[in-house]
Amino acid sequence: MTLPLLRKIAYGLLTVVFLVCSFNAISIVRDQYKATQALPRNEKLPLFNPHRSSFTCQIEATKVPPIDAQAELWFQEAKSLDDPDVWEEDRDYKKIVHLTRQAAERLHWKAMLNLASLYLENKDPPHGESEALLLVEQAMQLGVPAAYDRMGTFYMNGTGVSRDITKAHAFWQKAAELGNPPAMAYLGDMISATWDSPNDGFWANIPIATKMLDCALLQGYGPAALTLARLRGSPRATDGKISGEQTSEDKALALLILQKGVKFGCNDCARRLSVQFGNPHDLADMLVPHLDQARSERYAVLHDALDLNPLMRFPNLDKVLPLPPLPLSPWDGDKRTLIDAAKGVTNRPSELKSSAASRRQGRYYLDATYDLIPSEDKARGTEAPFAGYWQATAPSESAQVQTWLKDIPPGLYQPGEAFDLPRYPQGMGSRAIPELTWQRFLTVRHDNGVVNPVAATGMTREVTRTQPQRSCNALKTCSVTGTWQPWLSTEHPLHQVVNQPWRQAWVVAEQPFPQFVDGRYLPFDPDELTWNLMDSAVPNLG
Structure with a gap:
């Protein structure tokens, strides 16, 4: 075989090898591209439509993975340690991260998102943006609506992904459709204007905005109340435009919505009520029936508390600060006393015997x-x-x-x-x-049937359990005034939706229990729901 022929054969073989390697390289790149496209962050979503004609209220808590009780305890302990009353440099973030990670490893979806936040805040180096993004994507794969909301924020801020405002709005829209209250409140506020101004980021779609805000508030998301009070507190035509003068009934409805917002942690609602009762901008157009400096002062105290700790809730607000014409109980001016009395109630844990x-x-x-x-x-x-x-x-x-x-x-x-x-x-x-x-x-x-919701330390007021435990059917009235907790059996699929301390209510004797949710959104037999007396003590404000 001649040398030129050998060279031709060798060249041919090299060409084949090159082509095979190139084909393999192209295949690898194509596979990598497909894998990248399949990542939750790259999910193809419909564009945000501010002029949509319909919106169906979904409940986020019915779509998330069930929460492991031990993981919930770790999660609440971590929240307690991350106390805004403690200087940030004095908080034990090593323990906070450890507890949050333990809960996240059991697929506690809130812990997964909190752990992502801790990574972004550089509380557990070297974990950072990449790990936070992966956690959020894992939660998205579990179908967690809040994870879609977080991904929208990542795109808006360019966190771990290229900044893309269009994608941000698409993910927020998806989160709202899945039932995430913050996404509904954010988009609802955005489309609550009376005219379109896309450059300024707002549009006119008040009917849909109202539905979104209603849905967010009924899930306990207080910030939705501020815009909702404005929309629901004025007579509206079918297109959402104001159709007449605001009546006393309209103002009363707006006040009720703002009061509910304060119960659910809306500091801006508390500030607005403080201004309304104390020094409204327009006396001729104020929401409240009369000025009341005592009420104004109490709302200001609650505003400051919520401003410091947005996680706080005040389900017993009507006990210490009812709307007119109900009278106020005397108060000695101690802020802590007022705040504690407005909080929900949990019972001091009892000692349990060992089990097998x-x-x-x-x-x-x-x-x-x-x-x-x-x-x-x-x-x-x-x-x-x-x-x-x-x-x-x-x-x-x-x-x-x-x-x-x-x-x-x-x-x-x-x-x-x-x-x-x-x-x-x-x-x-x-x-x-x-x-x-x-x-x-x-x-x-394992509480042997005892009703006692879980809350982070400091978020509720601990009291001694009432003996014997008093329960009432949700469709009946009870003769005892006090703080009542709605409750479903722990075997019920919706128990983690209902058995929350922020759903408590201060109920006056012989009055019906509140219909805290619309049965269309939380479908269960009313006979399955009981209200349970947590505390019957009269308001003690010093």
Whole structure:
């Protein structure tokens, strides 16, 4: 074979190798591009439409993953440590991050988003923007509406992604459609004008704005009340335009909405009511029926408290600061007394006896505070996909093997930790059982039926539990004036939506319990809901 021929063959082979390598490189780049396009941050969404003609109210809490009770305790403890009353440099952020991460590893969606914020605030270096973005995307994959809202904010600020205002609005719109209250309140305010001015960021679509703000407020999002009071407090035509003079009934409705906003943590609502009762800008057009410096002063105190800590809620507001014509109770001027009396109520925890699970060792130990209930999460494989209690099942095996597996209690595993693979029971061989499906279990508080919502330390006023516990059906009235808590059984799928301390109410004897939600949005049988007396003490304001 001649040298020129060898050179031609070699050149041909090199050309083939080059083409193959190029093809592989192109394939890798294409696969990487597809993977990038599939990331939640790149989800293709409809453009924001400020002139939409319809909007359906969804409830965010019905769309999120169920919350593990032990993870909730860690989350609330972390919130308590991140106390605005403590100088930031004096807060134990190492512990705050640790507790928040523990909760996030059990797919506590609020903890996942809080952990992302801690990363962005450089509270856990070297974690930063990239890790925060991944956490938010993980929450999006779980269907969490608030994660779409956060991604919109990332695009608006250019956090971990290229700044894109169009995408930001598309993600906020998606979050609102899924039921996220902050997104609904933000967009609702944006489209609550009486004319369009896109360059200034507002449009005229008052009917839809009202629906969004209504939906946000009924979920306990107080800031929605400020704009909603303006819209609902004036007579409107079908297109949303003002159709007449504001009546006393319109003003009363606006006041009720602002009062609800204060209960749900709206500091601007408290400030507006303080100004209205103390020094309104226009006496001829003020919302309140009369000036009242005492009321103005109390709203100013609550405004300052909410300004310092936006997480605070005042479900007992009507106890210490009812709207006219109800009278005010005497107050000695101590701000802390007023704030504490307006807060919700939780009972001091009682000592629990040990349980069979709390006497176990190792991964099968379970604190006596909790019981376990099966969730809808299942996993195949040999490692835990995320933290929690997991139990092996083998649906294709005999009844004897399935009973054998049920007798092995759920064990606690960390993310990525190898499962302890069970073997066949004695007499069936010693090999490992194949084709296992792992069932995840959630912790639920073991309170023996006692009603006691969970809250971060300082967010509620702790009192001794009333004995015996007094409960009333939601459709009836009770003869005791006091602070009442709505409650659904912990087995009810909506219990985490309802059993919140901010849903409490100060109810006067012989008055009906409040209809705190519209049954269309939280569909449950009214007979399943009870109201439970938390505290019957009369207002004590010094």
